[in-house]
Amino acid sequence: MAHRGVVTRRGPQPTGSYPHAHIQGDMVWVTAQAGRDPRNGELVPGGMEGQLNRAIDNLASILDECGSSLDSVVKAQIMYTDSADEDVMEAVCARRFAMSPPVVTAWGVRFLAAEPGTEVVRVQIDCVAGIP
């Protein structure tokens, strides 16, 4: 079955040797997104709320490019650095995945990839979605 990687201008440009997404059959696997502005790669302000909203915006743009959408997300994984952010994290997810919630696995990590000393990435989220 055909499969291919997808890179779009609508997501922050990947910093490593990976695409934004990989399509296989009627599923798309999306690389974890942080709260970076696709125009300049900068982390957006606003702590967990700002970063997670932007990260989900990035997922939405990448999914759209692949013929999918947030409503078709089957499973999401969320990694976050501060347990004090849990309530905000859930509130943001509740708003953004209101139409058709996915299954979720989330866990706390010691750190996430960032420019040392200049920024703190508080959250990242990846997903697997169907292509309707």
Added chain:
Amino acid sequence: MSEDRTITIKGAPEPRGPYVHARKHGGLVYVTAQIGRDPKTGDFVKGGFEAEFNQAIDNVEAILEASGSSLDRVVRAQIEFVDEGDLDAMNRIYGERFHDPLPARTSFGVAFLWKGARVQIDCIAALD
């Protein structure tokens, strides 16, 4: 186009956030990570790591059965736990609860889990 259906049941703790217990797609059922919460009260079970992990697997099992699958059809399991000292207990309990054909497994230590949980487990299982 494959069926795409979400599942939330009474036999597992009410999702703590905007999640469903399971979602079917393409002949597989994906299960949200479960922690050691009692489905009746929503509280963590008492008894430490072992009790929590057994309860989490009970929750996964209930969700799988309501979805038309079962523990013996799990293709992949993922386990996160907080304390390295619980590794042996994790492996022992896992071996008691999962049987051939054993699923592929990824497990790793994390900095922390939701509301102080010691362990959680999710899975992807076949429907047929």
